[in-house]
Amino acid sequence: MTAPQVFRVRRIGGTISTDDIIPARYKHMYTDPAQLAPHLFEAYQPGFVDMLEPGDALVGDEIFGIGSSREQAVTTLLASGLRLVLAPRFGRILFRNCWNLGLPAIEVDTSALPDGARIEVDLRQGEVRCAGAVAVRFGVPPAFLLDMVDRGGLLRVVESSLAREK
């Protein structure tokens, strides 16, 4: 949902590929995100998944989500409780997959957002607030993407447009 919300920051460093997020073999083994979730960042940062709480925001510092098109990277992030991703840059396919699945992905300078901080993010104003002050601003995402998230993701939108045609 795109109303202003408070998140806890969980930082992860470096340029991160979707292979780092979830190794390919698991997506060939499982279609249930709950079975994928324990393997999040398994080789990249063992133990990271155990530090997550439902509703956390994942905050990167380089390019997030380069490489493979696997949207299982995003379903795994969601199944691990993450509800927002902030990074300076994104891989384009992962960026699409995030929005399509209802996980807002925001291109923003994340240098002022320390690990563990509580941040309030207002997607429709383009603001990240921390301790009552604006920590950083970002370009407001297109209404098309925000509305898609509010409607439950791309396939819910397709469902309702098919229902309208019938």
Place this chain on the structure above:
Amino acid sequence: MSRTRLPAASGGSPLRAGSPLVDQIITSHLSDPPDGSTLAAGGSSVAVGQLVTVRPDHVYVQDGNAPTIAKLYAEHGFDSVFDPARVSFVFDHSVLVADVEMADRMKEADAFASRLGVDVQSRGRGISHVIAAELGWFTAGSLVLGSDSHTCVGGAFGSLGLGMGASDITAAMVTGTTWLRVPETVTVELTGAPHRSVRPRDVLLTMLNRLGQEPFLYRSVEFAGDWARALSSDSAASLASLGVELGAKCVFIADADGLVPAGTAPQAQRITFDLESVEPVVSVPHLPANTRPLSEVAGTRIDYVFLGSCTNSRLEDLAEAAQAMVGHRVREGVQFVVTPGSIGVYRDAVRSGYVETLMEAGAVVTPPGCGSCVGTQGPLPARGDNVLSTMNRNFRGRMGNPAANIYLASPTVAAMASVLGAIPAPQELP
């Protein structure tokens, strides 16, 4: 040599010089915009940043995503595709399945494809991006979606090939449309002529190493210049496959016949890249951008060599490797695995004697497909193995074992590494 061997797709228009190729293809495939409004009559051009809806000519699904797409269909109550003749399922990542969970998923995918009545390219036919060119899905001016990031191979043939995730592909299969943001175009003018040992992958990965992804991220990258225009189909496809490693949305590669008139970006968005300064490179663990000149890493121990993937599994690649192996043998204790990109490549390589040369030298030639590229089928590297592979990515764990180190290089370097059990020095190349 004509690169695009087939006529332009019926839905596409022939490409012309002077305006960005991605804009031309998007414009010729426009549908109603995503905000629910309808297109203005005569609305014939698109602007950078605009969100549009387009109708693809073809949609293909690889087997790693087919089971997830089957699940999404069931969850959302979908039961058909927009046109069964224009949707293909390609079984390439899991050809020889050695895992019970995967076997069950492949069975679900087979049943799903059969229920939908779509075109099926079954196990052993080859890699989706290789057969997409052979079967004419990639043609100048066509728009093709694939559920795999290396769909950008299409740009070698003038096709706008876009890799997408399972939900995007599901939506496209159901509605026959997808949403796009019109990207900026950047032209890379490749100047000069490199040494003959320099292959397309050396050029692109050297460029990535020197410039980073920033100049290319989200953009349509058009490669121009005499070297690009002279590339064979196999070389152009190899170059285009690496577009996603640059971070590009799509790539186009100029050809000799003007079917792909790449190089249309305005002056401010042109990069000149000098090929004279490029030498054969190896990407060291764990990023493709970590290139080192061959001379710097020569002598590094190699335990396992893989020749294959949508970057280097075509006839030209097998020919290069076979020529390098003449008079040599794979070193004792090293395994050399060769996976042709398609059944057509395999057949041609048998007829040309390349397969015999490779087998006699001690290589193992497997059925066509993605092979060992992504750890979904064997052989997996052992812990501590140093692997030299011709694939496109060396992310940690890519081949199914995070305790292996993956180095990337061209087919000739790979073949010589299997002989030496080590990365060859430039003077050890044939």
